Amino acid sequence: MTSIGIGLCGLGTVGQGVCEHLFGNRALLQQRLGLDLAVVAAAVRDVAKPRRLPADATTVRITGEWRDVVDDPRVRVVVELIGGLDDAFDLILAALKAGKTVVTGNKALLAERGAEIFAESERQGVPVFFEASTAGGIPIIKAVREAFVVNHFLSFHGIVNGTSNYILSRMTDAGLEFADALAEAQREGYAEADPTLDVNGWDAAHKAIILASLAYGSWLRPADLSVAGIDLVSADDIRFARQLGWRVKLLASIRARDAGVSASVWPTLIPAGHVLASVNGVFNAIMVRGDVVGDALFYGRGAGGSPTASAVISDLADAATALVSGGVPRCSGFRPHALYGRALPPGELESRHYLRLAVDDVPGVLGQVAGALGANGIGISSALQPEEHDSGDRAQLILMLDRAKESQMQRAVAELEALPCVRGTAKLLRVESFGS
């Protein structure tokens, strides 16, 4: 049986998962693919660190230098699972220049430098596979490139960060405040010691950049996105949203408009009865809307050693099959349909909003607030003023607003915060009803 040599760079959470399942399900893979995926070399930072590797993995050459793996003549596919930006970029470029197929799960790197990587892939005629970079075990990249080949993509809406979703789920179900839910997520192993990119929305934004770029034909830059994280959501917001019939989710939204592609990640109120509202805990889900297929929903585990290994190994199978057949894999490289090349500036993004203000509990306040919003062309669709008071003479005012551009909302919020009857800063979340 033909054997394809695999070089694994990184034996952390995902790398060990890949190793475990390549060895563990080797016979099944041989049966299905008619070839052998053989891990022959692996690179780590610290070779002395104890690792959980399968017994059969003793044949794997483990080195502290990723260049040894790229240069190993037995290695035909290089798997980049070291994470980070600089070394990972150098590694991928070195592998491509050596004519070796690349598989990566590095969303941050693709979001930042995907354009350069795919330009090099094109120049060398060597493919880069990246299923694991977006929504872990969910095969969304393959679906976009292969299963939906006849579709123009109208929109994507996704819950693509499991840590944030776990925290919001606990805030909803147990009434926890953000800090307590985050501490619990860290204790349970669902959040990193440094959870910054998860809670500030940027991990989800990296995935949105990859999906949008794949679907719409040019690499969006981070500055093209409007991004806010769940660190601005409080238990009060979740409670008020529930009273109004909504759930709060960190939603990545990508839309094709005549004027260009819009992409954003925001804590968003979605209807309690919508299917995405029932995606809880660490699970991810992505709803794709195509002009031919209509709505399609993908659900599964977006992170973790085994789910992510499942995606990496699917890429390895495609890469190896293409190498054996001598053909270019159908899903290789970055082949967008290129109908939309422009990104809409974040200020132009339109959405409905939820606005919470702490205000003086005196007559006439609602009129002043409505006046400031109206002066910026923003209508109020409903208002809630709970009986409970913050303290003494202060009240909460919750407003559901009509559609407005982000730039309009920013101006209105600045004016509202300057009103003498408004205390502190306004709380602004998005509202999505999943219309056209």
Ligand SMILES: NC(=O)c1ccc[n+]([C@@H]2O[C@H](COP(=O)([O-])OP(=O)(O)OC[C@H]3O[C@@H](n4cnc5c(N)ncnc54)[C@H](OP(=O)(O)O)[C@@H]3O)[C@@H](O)[C@H]2O)c1
């Ligand atoms: N974890 C997930 O659930 C998940 C899901 C989807 C995508 N990803 C992506 O997959 C990648 C890997 O994530 P991970 O969670 O497995 O990371 P991790 O647990 O931190 O593992 C990183 C591995 O890379 C090695 N490494 C780091 N820098 C290196 C260098 N310069 N040269 C050689 N080896 C180096 C480390 O070696 P030592 O072991 O010696 O320190 C470690 O084995 C990241 O890009 C991540 O965004 C992760």
